[in-house]
Amino acid sequence: MPDIACQAERSTYGVSAVGIRRAGSLLALALLWWVTAYLAASPQRLPGPVPVLLFAWHEILDGALPWNVAITLRRVIEAFIGAMLVGGVLGYLAGRSRRVDALIDPWVVIALNLPLLVVVVLAYVWVGLNDTAAVLAVAIAKAPTIFITIREGTRTLDRGLDEVGFVYRLSLSRRLRRIEWPQLLPYVAAAARGGLSITWKIVLVVELLGRPNGIGFVLNLYFQNFDVTGILAYGLTFAAIMLIVETAVLQPWERRTTAWRRHA
Amino acid sequence: MLEVDIRAKAFRSTRGTMRPVLRDIAFSGAPGDILALLGPSGIGKSTILRTVLGLNPDFEGRVRLPLGQLGVMFQEPRLLPWLSIEENLRLVQRDGMPAPNVSALLADVLLPPVQALLPSALSLGMARRVALARALAVDPAILVLDEPFASLDQNLAAALGARIVDRVRRCGTIVLLSTHDVDQALAMATRVLVLGNTPATLVADVAVPAHDDKTAIGRLRQDLLTRFTFLGRTGDAASGHSLSE
Numbered sequence: 001m002p003d004i005a006c007q008a009e010r011s012t013y014g015v016s017a018v019g020i021r022r023a024g025s026l027l028a029l030a031l032l033w034w035v036t037a038y039l040a041a042s043p044q045r046l047p048g049p050v051p052v053l054l055f056a057w058h059e060i061l062d063g064a065l066p067w068n069v070a071i072t073l074r075r076v077i078e079a080f081i082g083a084m085l086v087g088g089v090l091g092y093l094a095g096r097s098r099r100v101d102a103l104i105d106p107w108v109v110i111a112l113n114l115p116l117l118v119v120v121v122l123a124y125v126w127v128g129l130n131d132t133a134a135v136l137a138v139a140i141a142k143a144p145t146i147f148i149t150i151r152e153g154t155r156t157l158d159r160g161l162d163e164v165g166f167v168y169r170l171s172l173s174r175r176l177r178r179i180e181w182p183q184l185l186p187y188v189a190a191a192a193r194g195g196l197s198i199t200w201k202i203v204l205v206v207e208l209l210g211r212p213n214g215i216g217f218v219l220n221l222y223f224q225n226f227d228v229t230g231i232l233a234y235g236l237t238f239a240a241i242m243l244i245v246e247t248a249v250l251q252p253w254e255r256r257t258t259a260w261r262r263h264a
Numbered sequence: 265m266l267e268v269d270i271r272a273k274a275f276r277s278t279r280g281t282m283r284p285v286l287r288d289i290a291f292s293g294a295p296g297d298i299l300a301l302l303g304p305s306g307i308g309k310s311t312i313l314r315t316v317l318g319l320n321p322d323f324e325g326r327v328r329l330p331l332g333q334l335g336v337m338f339q340e341p342r343l344l345p346w347l348s349i350e351e352n353l354r355l356v357q358r359d360g361m362p363a364p365n366v367s368a369l370l371a372d373v374l375l376p377p378v379q380a381l382l383p384s385a386l387s388l389g390m391a392r393r394v395a396l397a398r399a400l401a402v403d404p405a406i407l408v409l410d411e412p413f414a415s416l417d418q419n420l421a422a423a424l425g426a427r428i429v430d431r432v433r434r435c436g437t438i439v440l441l442s443t444h445d446v447d448q449a450l451a452m453a454t455r456v457l458v459l460g461n462t463p464a465t466l467v468a469d470v471a472v473p474a475h476d477d478k479t480a481i482g483r484l485r486q487d488l489l490t491r492f493t494f495l496g497r498t499g500d501a502a503s504g505h506s507l508s509e
Binding site for chain 1: 317318319333334336338340342344345346347355356359382384402408
């Protein structure tokens with residue numbers, strides 16, 4: 001009869017099993033790509049994984065890929081932080097107060113429904129063809145969905161715990177840090193994870209429209225030359241970086257901060 | 265001093281009409297007083313406590329709290345589930361106050377040293393006792409306890425009640441508690457405030473004789489039960505006018 005696994009065995013087994021599944025799933029995707037490329041037999045239109053990897057490797061040695069990735073990454077991070085701060089703070093205030101919500105909500109609906117293209121073009125026209133305009137446009141495009149997520153999270157805050165903070169006359173900073181922040185964290189994490197992936201896609205559009213560097217610019221260049229290998233090499237490299245950020249930074253962070261839930 | 269004068273409190277029903285729940289509830293307490301609000305469940309005891317605590321700003325009347333900290337034990341424990349018991353007890357400490365002896369605080373409410381655990385590891389009865397320890401940890405000038413001994417067995421309730429009485433004598437705290445149980449009220453309180461009618465009013469405000477005078481207490485108990493028959497029943501009295509709070 002097998003032994004009943006103790007907690008330590010079970011958790012290490014669980015983590016590695018999840019890791020193996022994720023790796024297997026990625027491998028299956030690569031295999032599917034390789035088979036499809038092989039069957040299509042048209043290296044111009046759909047190159048296989050090997051030429052794309054070789055091309056990416058060449059571009060890395062060349063320095064062009066790291067340079068463009070770094071530029072795009074910087075814009076992503078700046079726009080992401082700006083959108084999280086503005087959307088998060090306003091979302092919190094709107095979730096707390098119906099009056100504030102009535103003031104902000106119409107703006108958010110307009111911002112949500114304004115075509116991305118309009119925001120980007122207007123930002124370039126009004127601010128100028130520079131990085132400030134690019135980052136600003138992305139932040140404006142992204143902030144409304146973060147606003148909505150955080151507003152909904154704020155509305156679910158436990159009123160009973162609020163009252164504990166009130167009757168014990170806790171300082172505002174203590175209420176925010178110890179009572180509200182732990183309840184908002186899942187919403188902040190959801191906004192961050194959804195936000196990051198969308199932000200980088202918007203950044204590419206902004207780069208394509210008016211920046212002389214960055215991945216969006218490079219993709220446009222390769223598109224004009226019908227160089228699918230180049231497009232895949234750059235696109236997938238950035239997706240890979242995002243996958244690493246997601247699994248190595250965001251997910252462990254979310255897991256750690258919500259650990260108390262699993263003891264319930 | 266605690267001075268409470270609630271002239272009227274109403275709740276808005278789902279249909280938008282106002283339903284009065286409290287009328288002309290006035291009482292006061294001095295340091296050392298243990299006031300027990302006694303009445304069937306659903307009569308509005310929690311509403312009175314919430315109004316005293318300032319959680320019902322929408323009422324007619326006036327509440328004056330004594331200077332100093334409030335210690336509150338709600339009906340639910342209301343511990344922060346992401347903080348350990350120790351962190352929960354430290355949370356309510358003012359900056360600059362000496363760090364509390366957490367083991368001693370837990371021993372005060374007859375709990376073993378569970379400070380390292382998360383609240384979800386405790387039973388409801390234990391969690392409520394942690395909530396009581398949290399209320400005592402701020403060295404309160406007034407202690408507000410909503411059905412403090414529900415979900416505790418009788419021996420434990422009696423022991424905890426005695427410890428609270430002792431603390432009140434030593435520190436001059438005012439205690440305001442609610443209960444639907446005549447015996448619990450008589451065992452602890454220095455004064456019993458009986459609630460009845462709809463909307464609820466104070467139907468009696470009686471001083472409790474010294475707790476070692478068993479015959480006097482027994483007479484008062486009998487008197488209360490004959491005058492207010494609703495105190496004899498438990499549970500079913502709630503039906504028909506239970507409150508949203």
